[in-house]
Structure formats: C-alpha cells, structure tokens
Amino acid sequence: MAVLVIAEHDNQVLKTSTLNTITAAQKINNEVHLIILGKDIQTLSDTSKSIHLISKVLKCDNEKLENFLPEILAPIIVKTALSYSHVIAPASTFGKNLLPRISALLDTTQVSDIIGIENENTFIRPIYAGNAISHVQTNQEINLLTIRPSSFEKCENSGGEATLEEIPFIDSEAKTHFVSKEVSKSDRPELGSARIVVSGGRGLENSDNFKLLYDLADKLNAAVGASRAAVDSGYIGNEYQVGQTGKMVAPELYIAVGISGAIQHLAGMKESKVIVAINKDLEAPIFNVADYGLSSDLFQAIPEIIKELDLLNQIDS
Amino acid sequence: MKLVYFIEIQMKVLVAVKRVVDYKVQIRVKSDNSGVETQNVKMSVNPPDENAIEEAVKLKEQGIATETIAISIGEDKCQDVLRTSMAMGIDRSILVKSQNSLEPLAVAKTLKKIIEKEKPDLVLMGKQAIDDDSNQTGQILSALLNWPQGCFISSLKIEDKKVLISREVDEGIEKLETSLPAVLTCDLRLNTPRFASLPNIMKAKKKPLEAIEIETLDIDIEPKIKTLKVIDPPTRKAGVMVKDVKELVQKLKNEAKVI
Ligand SMILES: Cc1cc2nc3c(=O)[nH]c(=O)nc-3n(C[C@H](O)[C@H](O)[C@H](O)COP(=O)(O)OP(=O)(O)OC[C@H]3O[C@@H](n4cnc5c(N)ncnc54)[C@H](O)[C@@H]3O)c2cc1C
Numbered sequence: 001m002a003v004l005v006i007a008e009h010d011n012q013v014l015k016t017s018t019l020n021t022i023t024a025a026q027k028i029n030n031e032v033h034l035i036i037l038g039k040d041i042q043t044l045s046d047t048s049k050s051i052h053l054i055s056k057v058l059k060c061d062n063e064k065l066e067n068f069l070p071e072i073l074a075p076i077i078v079k080t081a082l083s084y085s086h087v088i089a090p091a092s093t094f095g096k097n098l099l100p101r102i103s104a105l106l107d108t109t110q111v112s113d114i115i116g117i118e119n120e121n122t123f124i125r126p127i128y129a130g131n132a133i134s135h136v137q138t139n140q141e142i143n144l145l146t147i148r149p150s151s152f153e154k155c156e157n158s159g160g161e162a163t164l165e166e167i168p169f170i171d172s173e174a175k176t177h178f179v180s181k182e183v184s185k186s187d188r189p190e191l192g193s194a195r196i197v198v199s200g201g202r203g204l205e206n207s208d209n210f211k212l213l214y215d216l217a218d219k220l221n222a223a224v225g226a227s228r229a230a231v232d233s234g235y236i237g238n239e240y241q242v243g244q245t246g247k248m249v250a251p252e253l254y255i256a257v258g259i260s261g262a263i264q265h266l267a268g269m270k271e272s273k274v275i276v277a278i279n280k281d282l283e284a285p286i287f288n289v290a291d292y293g294l295s296s297d298l299f300q301a302i303p304e305i306i307k308e309l310d311l312l313n314q315i316d317s
Numbered sequence: 318m319k320l321v322y323f324i325e326i327q328m329k330v331l332v333a334v335k336r337v338v339d340y341k342v343q344i345r346v347k348s349d350n351s352g353v354e355t356q357n358v359k360m361s362v363n364p365p366d367e368n369a370i371e372e373a374v375k376l377k378e379q380g381i382a383t384e385t386i387a388i389s390i391g392e393d394k395c396q397d398v399l400r401t402s403m404a405m406g407i408d409r410s411i412l413v414k415s416q417n418s419l420e421p422l423a424v425a426k427t428l429k430k431i432i433e434k435e436k437p438d439l440v441l442m443g444k445q446a447i448d449d450d451s452n453q454t455g456q457i458l459s460a461l462l463n464w465p466q467g468c469f470i471s472s473l474k475i476e477d478k479k480v481l482i483s484r485e486v487d488e489g490i491e492k493l494e495t496s497l498p499a500v501l502t503c504d505l506r507l508n509t510p511r512f513a514s515l516p517n518i519m520k521a522k523k524k525p526l527e528a529i530e531i532e533t534l535d536i537d538i539e540p541k542i543k544t545l546k547v548i549d550p551p552t553r554k555a556g557v558m559v560k561d562v563k564e565l566v567q568k569l570k571n572e573a574k575v576i
C-alpha cells in the first residue's frame with residue numbers, strides 16, 4: 001500500500017517541512033501520495049503535481065480549512081488514511097497538533113519525531129532531549145509517524161507528473177474559532193531549513209543588542225535563532241527558540257552566541273554540521289559540543305567578525 | 318413568599334501530572350539497552366505540568382474554578398508528584414496505578430475514563446513530557462472526548478464559558494477562541510509556577526488522594542509499539558579553541574568551508 005504525506009502549507013506554497021517529509025516517505029515505499037487540505041488551493045495543488053517522487057495529489061478545498069484547525073482536518077484525513085499503510089506528517093507545531101487526533105480516531109499509536117527509518121516498521125527517535133536514541137517497531141494496520149524535518153533532505157520540487165484527485169469535505173462543526181495569527185515577517189531564511197543559523201542567548205542582555213546578531217546573520221545570509229532564556233526574557237519571539245521545547249535545527253553552520261549550552265538547548269542543535277560557540281565563560285558546556293570555540297566577550301567579538309567578513313567579501317569580489 | 322433558587326456555578330479543573338526524571342539529571346542508558354535508568358535518580362513533576370498546576374490554582378484563586386484535581390498514572394511512587402501538586406494548591410488527587418509503561422493513547426484512554434466520572438469543565442496538561450517527548454496525549458484526549466483542543470498555550474483567559482488562548486506555533490503566535498469543556502496543553506511560558514511553601518507541603522499531606530487500579534477501568538492498555546533498543550546518541554568529537562576572531566573566520570572559510 002502507498003504512503004500518505006500530509007502537506008504543511010500556508011494555502012499558497014508548501015512549507016519546506018513537507019518536502020523533507022516526502023523524502024522520509026520515499027524511504028518506506030516508492031509510492032507516495034500527498035494530501036493537501038486548505039482554502040483556495042487550486043494553484044498550490046497544481047504546482048504540487050510536479051514534485052518529484054509524488055504519484056498522486058489529493059486535494060480538499062474548503063473555506064473552513066483556511067486555518068488548519070485539527071478538529072476539522074482530522075476526520076477528513078482519517079477517511080482517506082484507511083487505504084494507506086503509513087500516514088506521515090512533519091513534527092512541526094502543525095503536525096504535532098494534528099496527527100495525535102488521527103491516532104485517537106484510528107485507535108493507533110503514533111511514533112513521534114522520527115530521525116531515521118530502518119525499514120517500513122522500524123524507526124529511530126530521540127528521547128530524553130536527545131540524550132538517548134530509541135529504536136522502535138510498529139506493526140499496526142496503519143502506521144502514524146511524525147518525522148523531524150531537519151533529519152531528512154528536502155526532495156526535488158520538479159520533474160514529477162502526479163495525478164490530482166479531489167476528496168470531499170466533511171464538516172465537523174468545530175467549536176474552536178480562529179481569531180488571529182501574529183507572524184513575524186523577515187527576509188531572512190527560514191530557521192528550520194537555513195544553511196547557517198546565528199543564535200543568541202541570555203548573554204545578549206536585551207532585545208536591542210539582538211540587532212548585533214541580525215547584522216551578523218545578514219552578512220552570512222543566515223537565519224536567527226535563540227535560547228529559551230532569551231525568548232523568556234522577551235529579547236525575541238517564541239518562533240525563534242531552538243531546543244527540546246522549541247525548534248530542531250541541523251544547519252551546516254550553527255553559531256551560538258552568549259548561550260551556555262544547557263541540554264535542552266543542545267537537543268535542538270547538536271546535529272548541526274559545524275558548531276561555533278562564542279562565550280566569555282571558558283567553562284560553559286557549549287564548548288563541549290563546539291567545533292570551534294571562541295572565549296571572548298560577544299560585544300567585542302561580533303563586530304569584529306562582521307568586519308572580518310566584510311574584508312573577505314572585498315577580497316572575493 | 319417568593320422562592321429564591323441559588324444555582325451555584327461549578328467549574329472543575331483536572332490537571333494531568335506526569336512523574337519524570339528531573340530535567341537536571343544527566344540520564345544514563347541501561348547497559349542492556351532496554352531503556353533509560355530511572356532507578357535511584359531524582360524524579361519530579363514534568364516541567365510543563367507544573368505550569369498546568371499553576372494555571373489551575375490561579376483559576377481557583379480568581380474565583381473562576383471551584384475545584385482543582387490532579388491526576389497521575391503510573392506506579393505507587395507517583396504519589397509524590399501528586400503531593401507536590403497539592404502543596405502548590407491543588408485540592409485533591411487521583412492516582413491510577415499501573416505497573417506497565419503506557420503509550421500516550423493508553424494514558425489518554427485512562428484520563429477519559431476518569432473524566433467521565435469526575436466531569437471536569439477543563440483539562441489542563443503539559444504540552445510534552447520531557448522523557449518520552451511524544452507531544453500527543455492532550456491532542457488524543459481531546460479527540461477521544463470530542464472536546465475543543467488548544468495546544469502549546471502561552472496565555473489563557475476564561476470569560477463566562479468563553480475561552481481565549483494564545484498558542485505558540487512555528488510561525489509565531491496563534492489566537493483561538495473556544496468554549497468549555499476543553500483540553501488545553503501548556504507551554505513553559507504560560508506562567509511561573511510557584512514554589513510550595515513548607516506549611517503548604519504539610520497541609521498537602523492531609524489532602525485527599527484516591528487510588529484506583531488501572532485494571533478496574535476496563536480499557537485496552539496493551540502497547541502497540543515495541544522498543545527494540547535504546548542506545549547512547551553519537552558523541553561529537555571535541556573541537557578546538559581559536560585564539561581570536563581572525564583565526565575563527567579563517568578556519569570557517571578554509572578548514573570547515575562553511576562560509
Ligand atoms: C523542560 C525544559 C525545557 C527547556 N527547553 C529549552 C529549549 O527548547 N531551548 C533552550 O534554549 N532552553 C530550554 N530550556 C532552558 C535551558 O535549561 C536553559 O535555561 C537555557 O537554554 C539557558 O539559556 P542561555 O544559554 O541563553 O542562558 P544562560 O544559561 O544564562 O547562559 C548565558 C551565557 O551567556 C554567556 N555570556 C554572558 N554575557 C556574555 C558576553 N558579554 N559575552 C559572551 N558570553 C556571555 C554566559 O557566560 C553564559 O554561558 C528548557 C528548560 C526546561 C526545564
């Protein structure tokens with residue numbers, strides 16, 4: 001039986017997490033279908049047909065699906081799920097919010113936050129903030145999985161020729177109503193999929209000082225991240241938090257600035273290819289995971305790095 | 318003579334509290350790779366469950382809630398997290414005794430049974446347990462009950478039967494309006510949990526704690542997933558300290574080749 005991937009999108013474009021999830025699905029079975037639920041998603045569905053690796057796009061278009069309330073999405077997906085061996089969603093707040101409801105309605109146990117796939121029944125997932133790795137086996141009629149997007153490459157967005165099928169909307173008359181969404185606007189790359197991430201912690205001291213980090217990020221075309229302490233102190237919004245209770249990232253380069261390196265923070269970034277730590281405390285645990293450590297005052301180091309990068313750019317051009 | 322009827326408005330809040338390895342403990346994988354060592358390590362209330370407790374107690378202090386109940390499912394020792402909950406201000410507790418470790422679906426089914434009996438108007442829980450990190454139980458429970466679901470909340474306002482929540486999502490903050498009864502899961506930013514004072518710890522010892530055997534609830538708690546092995550994560554090899562910014566930038570460019 002084929003594998004069904006639940007698309008995460010904003011009614012206009014697919015999130016990168018969907019492309020990561022398709023790659024994971026392909027490791028289970030060659031036949032992968034994509035289900036897209038939303039409002040005014042004709043264009044989105046049409047463009048999704050050309051995703052490499054997808055053979056069918058299922059579309060459910062209704063104005064009540066605009067804000068992706070799980071109470072409305074779940075029953076529709078459940079009906080479709082019955083003819084699949086696996087249903088997969090990204091372990092983003094979208095997938096975390098939705099898939100357990102499907103698990104309840106199908107009376108099936110879900111495996112959360114998978115970082116590796118051994119075969120169609122055996123999955124690898126971190127537990128205890130990544131301090132232990134668990135190999136679990138599930139052999140249920142329908143297997144429900146969320147995958148950690150940063151652990152799977154994103155698939156090609158072109159070259160495919162999938163068919164498109166409409167599926168009926170089911171109205172569940174949810175008692176929950178969408179009020180608003182405060183989305184931070186930024187031209188920087190998306191934190192979850194950026195090649196470089198520059199993260200700041202309590203060492204930055206206030207939100208004004210975070211501007212220093214934004215300047216560095218812009219020089220490197222990097223995304224900005226933060227520790228929980230920085231978010232809790234109001235230096236920056238919750239959507240920037242990296243860690244066990246925030247986002248999981250695995251960029252090519254992660255620069256931790258004024259972050260001590262608590263295990264809950266490491267849980268979200270220690271899979272990064274290269275880690276740089278800038279901290280004035282030589283004893284800070286972040287240095288234990290850093291490839292390059294710089295023991296220095298960040299207020300001195302960051303402007304110097306920016307200057308060095310400018311010099312490099314001049315030489316390069 | 319005119320008869321006056323007083324209809325007392327009841328608002329019961331149920332809080333699900335999980336006993337987990339304390340977040341400060343450096344955990345160890347068992348040598349036979351069957352799991353993580355939980356014997357002789359410090360156990361505590363799952364951190365976001367403390368936020369759920371705090372919110373319930375605040376609702377009572379504000380006169381919105383009339384009764385607060387904590388529930389934990391697990392071995393006898395879970396009594397300690399229930400006593401902690403009551404020391405923080407919860408009125409009474411229920412312990413559902415289970416020797417076996419339960420999957421989120423089984424935990425949610427157990428909670429549903431208790432909810433059918435206790436009939437709370439609001440269920441508060443943590444957004445995730447920091448041991449298994451499943452992030453499922455609240456969502457499952459909400460679907461099983463067919464109640465509104467509000468996950469990862471960082472603010473809560475209850476006016477009449479109207480519930481206003483802010484949810485922390487990947488893009489920022491989402492605001493929803495819903496109604497009671499509801500299941501809400503709490504983020505650490507919802508509030509600052511209070512410390513239990515010594516007098517309150519003493520008082521909590523006298524608060525009611527009811528124990529129920531899970532077998533008497535007649536639910537399917539058979540695990541559907543098998544753990545094959547639990548292993549240590551790969552360790553990162555130690556890096557180098559650079560002497561200054563110049564060296565750092567040179568290394569990133571010429572050695573690591575990432576900029
Ligand atoms: C259940 C639970 C979940 C959690 N989830 C997360 C999570 O998802 N993400 C997360 O990040 N945390 C999480 N935490 C919090 C975590 O335990 C730490 O408290 C937090 O990561 C600390 O943030 P920090 O490193 O910015 O602050 P601190 O630990 O205060 O470290 C600040 C660092 O900055 C350095 N510094 C200060 N000034 C300067 C300067 N001028 N120049 C250079 N260095 C300087 C200091 O030496 C220090 O090392 C969680 C905690 C719990 C209990």
Ligand SMILES: Cc1cc2nc3c(=O)[nH]c(=O)nc-3n(C[C@H](O)[C@H](O)[C@H](O)COP(=O)(O)OP(=O)(O)OC[C@H]3O[C@@H](n4cnc5c(N)ncnc54)[C@H](O)[C@@H]3O)c2cc1C
Pocket residue numbers: 136333334335336351352353363365366388389390391418419420421424441442443444445446447448449450451452453454455542543544
């Ligand atoms: C394959 C597998 C192997 C397991 N092996 C072990 C093991 O070796 N040892 C072990 O102890 N457990 C084991 N468990 C159980 C596991 O640790 C969790 O208790 C269970 O999966 C619930 O998931 P969670 O706690 O991560 O739920 P989450 O969905 O992350 O929890 C969210 C919230 O649900 C509530 N909640 C969850 N559990 C309880 C509870 N018991 N009582 C009250 N409220 C609760 C809390 O409010 C919590 O904040 C295993 C589970 C699985 C699936």
